[in-house]
Amino acid sequence: AQTVTQSQPEMSVQEAETVTLSCTYDTSESDYYLFWYKQPPSRQMILVIRQEAYKQQNATENRFSVNFQKAAKSFSLKISDSQLGDAAMYFCAYRTPTQGGSEKLVFGKGTKLTVNP
Amino acid sequence: EAQVTQNPRYLITVTGKKLTVTCSQNMNHEYMSWYRQDPGLGLRQIYYSMNVEVTDKGDVPEGYKVSRKEKRNFPLILESPSPNQTSLYFCASSSYTTYEQYFGPGTRLTVT
Numbered sequence: 284a285q286t287v288t289q290s291q292p293e294m295s296v297q298e299a300e301t302v303t304l305s306c307t308y309d310t311s312e313s314d315y316y317l318f319w320y321k322q323p324p325s326r327q328m329i330l331v332i333r334q335e336a337y338k339q340q341n342a343t344e345n346r347f348s349v350n351f352q353k354a355a356k357s358f359s360l361k362i363s364d365s366q367l368g369d370a371a372m373y374f375c376a377y378r379t380p381t382q383g384g385s386e387k388l389v390f391g392k393g394t395k396l397t398v399n400p
Numbered sequence: 401e402a403q404v405t406q407n408p409r410y411l412i413t414v415t416g417k418k419l420t421v422t423c424s425q426n427m428n429h430e431y432m433s434w435y436r437q438d439p440g441l442g443l444r445q446i447y448y449s450m451n452v453e454v455t456d457k458g459d460v461p462e463g464y465k466v467s468r469k470e471k472r473n474f475p476l477i478l479e480s481p482s483p484n485q486t487s488l489y490f491c492a493s494s495s496y497t498t499y500e501q502y503f504g505p506g507t508r509l510t511v512t
Binding site: 327390 | 433435440441442443444445448458459488490492499500501502503505506
Protein backbone atom coordinates (compact mmCIF):
# COMPACT_ATOMS: atom_id res chain seq x y z
CA ALA A 284 0.00 0.00 0.00
CA GLN A 285 1.11 3.49 -0.73
CA THR A 286 2.15 5.60 2.24
CA VAL A 287 3.16 9.22 2.60
CA THR A 288 5.39 10.44 5.42
CA GLN A 289 5.91 13.98 6.56
CA SER A 290 8.62 13.84 9.19
CA GLN A 291 8.26 17.42 10.42
CA PRO A 292 5.08 17.93 12.49
CA GLU A 293 5.92 21.63 12.88
CA MET A 294 8.20 24.13 11.21
CA SER A 295 8.78 27.84 11.61
CA VAL A 296 10.32 30.47 9.36
CA GLN A 297 11.00 34.17 9.50
CA GLU A 298 9.07 36.38 7.15
CA ALA A 299 10.92 36.81 3.82
CA GLU A 300 13.08 33.74 4.46
CA THR A 301 12.98 30.36 2.71
CA VAL A 302 11.70 27.13 4.22
CA THR A 303 11.60 23.54 2.96
CA LEU A 304 8.99 21.00 4.00
CA SER A 305 9.87 17.33 3.63
CA CYS A 306 7.80 14.50 2.22
CA THR A 307 8.67 10.93 1.37
CA TYR A 308 6.39 8.28 -0.05
CA ASP A 309 6.39 4.59 -0.68
CA THR A 310 5.04 3.04 -3.86
CA SER A 311 5.76 0.33 -6.36
CA GLU A 312 4.10 2.28 -9.17
CA SER A 313 6.11 4.06 -11.84
CA ASP A 314 3.43 6.54 -12.89
CA TYR A 315 1.71 8.70 -10.32
CA TYR A 316 0.99 12.23 -9.20
CA LEU A 317 2.16 14.15 -6.17
CA PHE A 318 0.58 17.21 -4.63
CA TRP A 319 1.06 19.73 -1.89
CA TYR A 320 -2.08 21.12 -0.30
CA LYS A 321 -2.30 24.06 2.05
CA GLN A 322 -4.89 24.23 4.82
CA PRO A 323 -5.12 27.67 6.46
CA PRO A 324 -7.14 28.28 9.64
CA SER A 325 -10.26 28.55 7.47
CA ARG A 326 -9.81 24.74 6.96
CA GLN A 327 -10.21 25.01 3.20
CA MET A 328 -7.92 22.62 1.31
CA ILE A 329 -6.03 24.60 -1.32
CA LEU A 330 -3.88 23.01 -3.99
CA VAL A 331 -0.42 24.56 -3.93
CA ILE A 332 1.49 22.57 -6.53
CA ARG A 333 1.41 19.28 -8.42
CA GLN A 334 4.07 17.06 -9.97
CA GLU A 335 3.68 14.28 -12.52
CA ALA A 336 6.12 11.45 -11.85
CA TYR A 337 7.00 11.06 -15.52
CA LYS A 338 8.26 14.65 -15.67
CA GLN A 339 11.85 15.14 -14.59
CA GLN A 340 11.51 18.90 -14.35
CA ASN A 341 10.55 20.15 -10.92
CA ALA A 342 7.25 22.00 -10.74
CA THR A 343 7.19 25.68 -9.81
CA GLU A 344 4.32 28.00 -8.94
CA ASN A 345 5.47 31.52 -8.12
CA ARG A 346 7.19 31.34 -4.70
CA PHE A 347 6.51 27.61 -4.37
CA SER A 348 8.72 24.96 -5.90
CA VAL A 349 9.36 21.28 -5.37
CA ASN A 350 12.42 19.09 -5.30
CA PHE A 351 11.23 15.80 -6.77
CA GLN A 352 13.66 12.92 -6.40
CA LYS A 353 11.92 9.91 -7.94
CA ALA A 354 14.57 7.33 -7.11
CA ALA A 355 14.66 8.45 -3.50
CA LYS A 356 10.85 8.80 -3.41
CA SER A 357 11.18 12.27 -2.02
CA PHE A 358 8.99 15.29 -2.75
CA SER A 359 9.91 18.38 -0.74
CA LEU A 360 8.24 21.79 -0.95
CA LYS A 361 10.28 24.98 -0.90
CA ILE A 362 8.60 28.26 -0.04
CA SER A 363 10.66 31.31 -0.93
CA ASP A 364 10.19 34.82 0.45
CA SER A 365 7.78 33.50 3.10
CA GLN A 366 4.78 35.65 3.87
CA LEU A 367 2.51 35.78 6.90
CA GLY A 368 -0.27 34.36 4.74
CA ASP A 369 1.75 31.20 4.16
CA ALA A 370 1.13 30.13 7.74
CA ALA A 371 -0.95 26.98 7.52
CA MET A 372 -0.94 23.22 7.72
CA TYR A 373 0.66 21.69 4.64
CA PHE A 374 -0.19 18.22 3.41
CA CYS A 375 1.74 16.13 0.95
CA ALA A 376 -0.42 13.74 -1.09
CA TYR A 377 0.05 10.94 -3.59
CA ARG A 378 -2.28 9.63 -6.28
CA THR A 379 -2.09 6.92 -8.91
CA PRO A 380 -3.63 7.95 -12.25
CA THR A 381 -5.65 4.80 -12.71
CA GLN A 382 -8.49 5.62 -15.04
CA GLY A 383 -11.59 3.68 -14.20
CA GLY A 384 -9.91 2.02 -11.26
CA SER A 385 -9.33 2.82 -7.64
CA GLU A 386 -9.16 6.54 -7.12
CA LYS A 387 -7.53 7.59 -3.91
CA LEU A 388 -5.47 10.46 -2.66
CA VAL A 389 -3.16 9.28 0.13
CA PHE A 390 -2.18 12.06 2.50
CA GLY A 391 0.66 12.57 4.91
CA LYS A 392 -0.15 13.69 8.44
CA GLY A 393 0.76 17.27 7.75
CA THR A 394 3.32 19.90 8.74
CA LYS A 395 2.21 22.99 10.60
CA LEU A 396 4.09 26.02 9.31
CA THR A 397 4.42 29.15 11.43
CA VAL A 398 5.67 32.38 9.87
CA ASN A 399 7.24 34.81 12.31
CA PRO A 400 7.17 38.56 11.55
CA GLU B 401 -17.70 29.60 -10.45
CA ALA B 402 -16.30 26.07 -10.30
CA GLN B 403 -16.82 24.70 -6.84
CA VAL B 404 -17.65 21.85 -4.51
CA THR B 405 -20.32 22.64 -1.94
CA GLN B 406 -21.14 20.81 1.26
CA ASN B 407 -24.03 21.16 3.66
CA PRO B 408 -24.28 21.63 6.51
CA ARG B 409 -20.99 23.27 7.44
CA TYR B 410 -21.48 22.56 11.12
CA LEU B 411 -23.58 19.88 12.77
CA ILE B 412 -24.00 18.77 16.36
CA THR B 413 -26.07 15.65 16.84
CA VAL B 414 -26.67 12.82 19.27
CA THR B 415 -25.65 9.20 19.10
CA GLY B 416 -27.88 7.11 16.86
CA LYS B 417 -29.69 9.90 15.04
CA LYS B 418 -29.37 9.38 11.30
CA LEU B 419 -27.87 12.22 9.34
CA THR B 420 -26.84 13.09 5.80
CA VAL B 421 -24.13 15.46 4.65
CA THR B 422 -24.68 16.62 1.10
CA CYS B 423 -21.99 17.25 -1.49
CA SER B 424 -22.41 18.78 -4.92
CA GLN B 425 -19.97 19.80 -7.65
CA ASN B 426 -20.58 21.86 -10.78
CA MET B 427 -17.50 20.82 -12.78
CA ASN B 428 -18.92 17.66 -14.37
CA HIS B 429 -16.22 15.62 -12.64
CA GLU B 430 -16.37 11.84 -12.80
CA TYR B 431 -14.64 11.14 -9.48
CA MET B 432 -15.95 12.13 -6.10
CA SER B 433 -14.64 11.21 -2.67
CA TRP B 434 -15.28 11.66 1.01
CA TYR B 435 -12.48 12.14 3.54
CA ARG B 436 -12.36 12.62 7.25
CA GLN B 437 -9.68 14.66 8.96
CA ASP B 438 -8.61 13.95 12.52
CA PRO B 439 -5.77 15.59 14.47
CA GLY B 440 -2.48 13.82 13.94
CA LEU B 441 -3.93 11.50 11.31
CA GLY B 442 -4.21 13.72 8.26
CA LEU B 443 -7.02 13.00 5.81
CA ARG B 444 -8.29 9.49 5.29
CA GLN B 445 -10.59 8.37 2.53
CA ILE B 446 -14.01 7.04 3.54
CA TYR B 447 -15.66 6.23 0.19
CA TYR B 448 -15.18 7.18 -3.42
CA SER B 449 -17.16 7.08 -6.62
CA MET B 450 -15.79 6.72 -10.13
CA ASN B 451 -19.07 7.66 -11.78
CA VAL B 452 -22.84 7.42 -11.41
CA GLU B 453 -23.90 4.25 -9.59
CA VAL B 454 -20.25 3.22 -9.07
CA THR B 455 -18.96 3.50 -5.52
CA ASP B 456 -16.32 1.73 -3.46
CA LYS B 457 -14.83 1.70 0.02
CA GLY B 458 -11.84 3.75 1.00
CA ASP B 459 -9.66 3.22 4.04
CA VAL B 460 -12.21 3.93 6.80
CA PRO B 461 -15.71 3.04 5.51
CA GLU B 462 -17.19 1.54 8.68
CA GLY B 463 -20.30 3.35 9.86
CA TYR B 464 -20.82 5.28 6.62
CA LYS B 465 -22.87 4.91 3.47
CA VAL B 466 -22.83 6.79 0.19
CA SER B 467 -24.81 6.92 -3.02
CA ARG B 468 -24.21 8.39 -6.47
CA LYS B 469 -27.49 8.69 -8.32
CA GLU B 470 -26.50 11.85 -10.16
CA LYS B 471 -23.10 12.84 -11.42
CA ARG B 472 -23.01 16.11 -9.49
CA ASN B 473 -24.11 14.78 -6.07
CA PHE B 474 -22.43 12.43 -3.62
CA PRO B 475 -24.11 12.44 -0.18
CA LEU B 476 -22.52 10.88 2.90
CA ILE B 477 -24.93 9.05 5.20
CA LEU B 478 -24.38 8.15 8.83
CA GLU B 479 -27.18 5.76 9.73
CA SER B 480 -26.34 5.56 13.44
CA PRO B 481 -23.65 8.10 14.32
CA SER B 482 -21.33 7.44 17.23
CA PRO B 483 -18.96 9.77 19.10
CA ASN B 484 -15.92 8.32 17.29
CA GLN B 485 -17.33 9.80 14.10
CA THR B 486 -16.82 13.28 15.45
CA SER B 487 -14.52 14.75 12.84
CA LEU B 488 -14.02 17.23 10.02
CA TYR B 489 -15.38 15.85 6.76
CA PHE B 490 -14.36 16.86 3.26
CA CYS B 491 -15.94 16.08 -0.06
CA ALA B 492 -13.72 16.28 -3.15
CA SER B 493 -14.04 15.82 -6.88
CA SER B 494 -11.68 15.38 -9.79
CA SER B 495 -11.63 14.58 -13.47
CA TYR B 496 -9.79 11.98 -15.53
CA THR B 497 -7.73 14.64 -17.23
CA THR B 498 -6.39 16.76 -14.38
CA TYR B 499 -6.28 14.34 -11.41
CA GLU B 500 -6.00 17.07 -8.82
CA GLN B 501 -8.86 17.01 -6.39
CA TYR B 502 -11.03 20.02 -5.65
CA PHE B 503 -12.25 20.12 -2.08
CA GLY B 504 -15.42 21.40 -0.52
CA PRO B 505 -15.24 23.74 2.48
CA GLY B 506 -15.59 20.96 5.06
CA THR B 507 -18.28 19.89 7.52
CA ARG B 508 -17.52 19.91 11.21
CA LEU B 509 -19.53 17.09 12.81
CA THR B 510 -19.85 16.56 16.55
CA VAL B 511 -21.65 13.49 17.87
CA THR B 512 -22.48 13.55 21.58
